[in-house]
Amino acid sequence: MPTGVAIHDVREQLFDAAERVLLRDGPSALTSRAVTVEAGCAKGVLHRHFADFDAFLAELVLDRIARIERQAVGLCDRAGTGGVVDNLTTALTELFGSVAVAVVGLVVSRDDLRARLRATTPTGIPVLTEAAAMLARYLAAERELTRLAADADVEVLAPTLIGTGHLLFADRTGAPPEPGAVRAAVAAVVGGVVRDPAG
CATH class of the missing domain: 1.10.357 (Tetracycline Repressor; domain 2)
Incomplete structure (x- = not known):
């Protein structure tokens, strides 16, 4: 995702992406990278909103x-x-x-x-x-x-x-x-x- 593009409801977007990864690939596949790729955003977005994974x-x-x-x-x-x-x-x-x-x-x-x-x-x-x-x-x-x-x-x-x-x-x-x-x-x-x- 290009920098400077606002993401609305970031938490929900990331949570929904995590759920999709969980349902599709299981708990072992759930990584910060998998979540941000699924959400279509940069990895740093997750770390701006949460202390760690x-x-x-x-x-x-x-x-x-x-x-x-x-x-x-x-x-x-x-x-x-x-x-x-x-x-x-x-x-x-x-x-x-x-x-x-x-x-x-x-x-x-x-x-x-x-x-x-x-x-x-x-x-x-x-x-x-x-x-x-x-x-x-x-x-x-x-x-x-x-x-x-x-x-x-x-x-x-x-x-x-x-x-x-x-x-x-x-x-x-x-x-x-x-x-x-x-x-x-x-x-x-x-x-x-x-x-x-x-x-």
Whole structure:
């Protein structure tokens, strides 16, 4: 890119480029050069906006965690409407149908990145931990509305759903699971505690 040409929304442009590299080539291919080439900008652009490449990656993950927080609001707003299994199926498909699986691979493959993220996610795997918290909040809301059994352990059910969803969607190169397969897995996890006739 010629010098002197303004780039609008540089952070988002770089984050989107990083996601494309992650999805296409995997975490091992994600370098500052790969990101800037994909974004169509000079390498110095990344370093003008971030202290180093690990800082860029940490901000990328934090941005994706913020998206989960926005998704959580929408999911909790659906409590009491639709079927519990359907709402959870939609939430898992939205979560893992995005770049979340690739971001998890990135976090798992880079010790320094995980260390940087410990300030916001002290335990567990960043992205998955926040996703489990999102599902736990939703399940707790449904339990309050008596659409789940009063003794439903949402703190166990939520990470079980996240682990199940992650396994279903984990193959970067294959086709995503059929919606019916995702729904069947969700029903197997929560079916025993759902009290909502719509499921």
